[in-house]
Amino acid sequence: MAPGKGILAADESDATAGKRLAMVHLPNEEGNRQDFREILFTAPGIEEYISGVIMYDSTMRTGTDAGIPFPDVLTAKGIVPGIKVDLGTVDLEGFKGEVVSQGLDGLKERFAEYYDLGARFAKWRAVITIDEDELPTDAALTMNAIMLTRYAQIAQAAGIVPMVEPEVIYTGDHNLAKAEMVTTRALQILFQTLMTYKVDLEGLILKSSMVLAGDMNSEQSTPEQVANATIRTFHMSVPHEVGGIVFLSGGQTPRRSTENLNAIAKLGEQPWPITFSFSRAIEEPMLLAWQGKPENIAVAQDTLLQVCKFNSQASLGRYDKAADNILK
Ligand code: 13P
Numbered sequence: 001m002a003p004g005k006g007i008l009a010a011d012e013s014d015a016t017a018g019k020r021l022a023m024v025h026l027p028n029e030e031g032n033r034q035d036f037r038e039i040l041f042t043a044p045g046i047e048e049y050i051s052g053v054i055m056y057d058s059t060m061r062t063g064t065d066a067g068i069p070f071p072d073v074l075t076a077k078g079i080v081p082g083i084k085v086d087l088g089t090v091d092l093e094g095f096k097g098e099v100v101s102q103g104l105d106g107l108k109e110r111f112a113e114y115y116d117l118g119a120r121f122a123k124w125r126a127v128i129t130i131d132e133d134e135l136p137t138d139a140a141l142t143m144n145a146i147m148l149t150r151y152a153q154i155a156q157a158a159g160i161v162p163m164v165e166p167e168v169i170y171t172g173d174h175n176l177a178k179a180e181m182v183t184t185r186a187l188q189i190l191f192q193t194l195m196t197y198k199v200d201l202e203g204l205i206l207k208s209s210m211v212l213a214g215d216m217n218s219e220q221s222t223p224e225q226v227a228n229a230t231i232r233t234f235h236m237s238v239p240h241e242v243g244g245i246v247f248l249s250g251g252q253t254p255r256r257s258t259e260n261l262n263a264i265a266k267l268g269e270q271p272w273p274i275t276f277s278f279s280r281a282i283e284e285p286m287l288l289a290w291q292g293k294p295e296n297i298a299v300a301q302d303t304l305l306q307v308c309k310f311n312s313q314a315s316l317g318r319y320d321k322a323a324d325n326i327l328k
Helices: 014-022 030-041 070-076 107-117 138-157 176-196 223-237 254-266 280-290 294-315
Strands: 006-010 050-055 080-084 089-091 099-101 121-128 161-168 205-208 244-247 274-276
Touching (some): 006 030, 030 070, 050 070, 070 080, 099 138, 138 161, 138 176, 161 176, 176 205
Parallel strands (some): 050 080
16 A cells, blocks of 8 residues: 555456457467466566556466566565455345355465465455345345455455455446445445454455446546545545555546546545556556567557556546546
C-alpha cells in the first residue's frame, strides 16, 4: 500500500489466461502463457509503480526462459509476490443465480507451500451478482462473508496478508443507486463477520469493485459519480483500521478504470490508503502492443510501464488524460 504504487493482478487461471491470449489470436498454450507472464514481470522499471503481483498456482511454479522462478524475479525487484487461492465458484444450492467460492479444504497446507515459494499475500474472490430486485440475497452475502473470513484467518495464521475480494459484478442493467446499496450491504456483512472471528483488520486488504451503474444501464456513471458513491460506500462499511483498499477494474475500459481511480483520489485523503489492483485494465494495452511477436516485446513492456505510471498518477489524483495517448 505504498503511496503511488499499486498491485498487478496477473492471477488469471490457465483458462482465463486463454481469453487474454485470444485478444491477440494466440492459442492458449503453456508457452504462450509463460511468454505473457515473462513480459509482464520482467518489464524494466515497473517496480517504481507496482508493489505486488498476484499470481495463479501454475504461474507461481513457472519461471523465465532462463529458468528463474517468477516469484524470485519479482522479489529481486522489490515486488511482493501474491497468490490467488480460491478455486473458483460453485452454485449455492437453493439460491438460483448465486454462487459461493470454494477452496478452504487443505488451505493451511497450501499456504505453507506458497510461503516457501515466496508468497507473502493472497487473494480470495467472491462473486456477487445484481439481478432485478431479488439478488443478491443476504444468505449468499453471508455465506461468502464466512468463507472470506475463514480464508483470512488461515492466511494470517500462515504469515500471509489476506486480500478479501467481494466483487460486485459490473455486468447488468442496474443503476448506480442499486450498486451502492448492494456494495454497502456486502461490505457491512463482510466486515461484521471478519470482526466476529477476530481477523486482524490492520493486516488485511480489501479488494473492491468501484461503485457504478451496470454496463447495460442507459445512464453510465461519470467519474465524479463513481468517486462519490464509492467513497460513501466505504465510509458506511469499512472500519478505519483496515490496512488498505485496492480496486479491480471489472471489465471497464483501461481509460475509464484509470479516470475513475483518479476521481476517487481527488476526493482527498481517506482513513485507508487506496490504490489499484487491476488485471485487464493493465494487461490489455500491453497485449495489444505485443501481438504475440518477439520483435514487439520492448514496445509492449514500454506500454505496460506507461499504463502503470498513469495508474500510479491516478492513485494520487494526478492523472492527466490529455497527456495520455495510450489508454483507450
Ligand atoms: P480485473 O481488473 O480484470 O477486474 O481483474 C482484477 C481481479 O483480480 C478480479 O478478480
